[in-house]
Amino acid sequence: MFLLKLAWKNMWRNRNRTIITMAAIFFAVILSVATSSLRDGIFDNLVKNVVSFYTGYVQVHKQGYQDEQILDNSFEASAQTEQKILQDKNVSGVTPRLESFALVSAEEITKGCLVVGIHPEKENQITSLKNKIVQGNYIKDDDNAVLLAQGLAERLKLKLNDTIVLIGQGYHGATAAGKYRIKGLLKFGSPDLNDKTLFMPLATAQDFYSAYGMITSYVLSLHNTKVPESTAKTVAAALGSNYEVLTWGQLIPDIKQHIKTDTSNAKYVQGVLYMLICFGIFGTLLMMMVERKFEMGMLVAIGMKKIKLMLLLLIESVMTVLAGCILGIAASIPLVYYFNRHPIKIGGETAETYERFGFEPIFPTSVDASNFIRQGIIVLIIGLILSLYPMYKAMRLNPVAAMKK
């Protein structure tokens, strides 16, 4: 207890030095939290934009579908399977899909397209498909109509209420052919989706492909989107080995890779920041050691064990670094929340590019609590590692040499 009291008093023996050290840590934590929150926020937004438009955070397939995406790798949809999926508390919604390719024709033009059979209401709950309608109406369960992506419609020179002809290969080699009215036109940010996607009610798609009762995937939405891996694991365990359960990272690995590359680049920037923190803290520690060398020699001379002296120095460092960290985190919370509620808006051509790809042209911050804690702990660990230096010097202290003037 007396060590704690002495450490506290020592901390304030040179008020300016302590305040400068704490201020260095305070600003370092704010900067560190702000940059990492912004980075995570941008990535979260990117993932949200990409994943929620189409892929979903987790998908369930028949085992082997991801490697060979053909109708023969579809599986039977059942309420029981859906129920098993929904048993995971993190799953907020599930929708079935039947996906395959077909040729779409209108008059003289034929193009390849992705035909997606959906449950209109459930799909809308997960991907907000209804919001992407730019002309016409959303489809219903029993419609014999389709929603056509705007890009594809333009390539086929089609408009609302025109009729398309679909030809393809159905389930187990059956011939698939059908004629459908365009009930609505959709606009996707992703050129990939916008130029070759067509949606129809699930039952209509099953009929077209002769895949009655079959689906190729269940698309899942999650409450906590940060932990798709653990949810995928639980769902996989519940469904058994006949199914594969994949996260968005596995479904669209290029986005995951992009985030990974950007994250490691950002780590270098953060590394430089941490280095600056190191120099700030270490400088004051060195000054403190020089200033108190004589006194430390005297303390050991009169009978203070070196382990106690080391503990005293450690407590002083921990208190200084901890105070800086706590104040820094406290100050960064409103800052990060503000930029989460009022994200930085991108302007100019960059904003247009973002919008063209269907992304919101904003840089929001992430308010994930782990970010604050992580950055606080990193700075605290830096402080603790640096405080090993005065502890080492105390361990090696020769009282006679230390007290020599």
Added chain:
Amino acid sequence: MPGLSSLRGETERGAAVIDAHNISKVYNSKTIPVYAVNNVHLHLERGEFTALVGPSGSGKTTLLNMIGGLDKPDEGNIIINGVDITKLSANELIDFRLRNIGFVFQSFNLIPVLTAKENVEFIMQLQKMNREERNKRVIKLFKEIGLEDKLNVRPSKLSGGQQQRVAVARALASKPQFILADEPTANLDSASASNLLDIMALLNKEENITFLFSTHDQRVIDRARRVITLVDGRIAKDTAEVNTNILHTSLSETN
């Protein structure tokens, strides 16, 4: 002064407190050996009030550091209260110092962030003395050094003489066997030095506390009952031996 009896140590009056045998300390031993202390024998009994004098570089502080267990001799043994401190590990030495030796330094060396009371209490806290006993002892010690009204004052608010008196109280706080004082009056004016020496002399007389000073100060030398003169690391003169020789001579003449 009241309360001095409570400060009595464990060694009986007249018993050896310090026994240094053939101690030497060599510097630059790899090139030309320079003896800071050269084959010194020293025997101090409880209750002595001894001054270690000599020119600068004569080895006073080195000898004092070795006796205080702050430095180890290259040769010889130092036995304090029956314990050969040259055989103790660094950690054991720290503990030994805490329980047996009081230090008073030239530049006071009080902890600036603690009050006078806390500075004295600090040693007792290291000794894990309970709060009640600490408080009693602190009050007695401050009465003895005449600073009862300065208990809660920080060192920076005390004069040099007052700081050195607090340093003496701190040295006594651990109930040591003896006190080593390195130039304790060097930074004090005459009145403060005289006052400090009065307190030390009284503690020595009434409490039988052993004092060993390293000093240049004639005021200390005048008060000392024994003066050891070091020259080039050797004892050139020891008044205790002179007195013994005079005693032997007068005895043989009588016979």
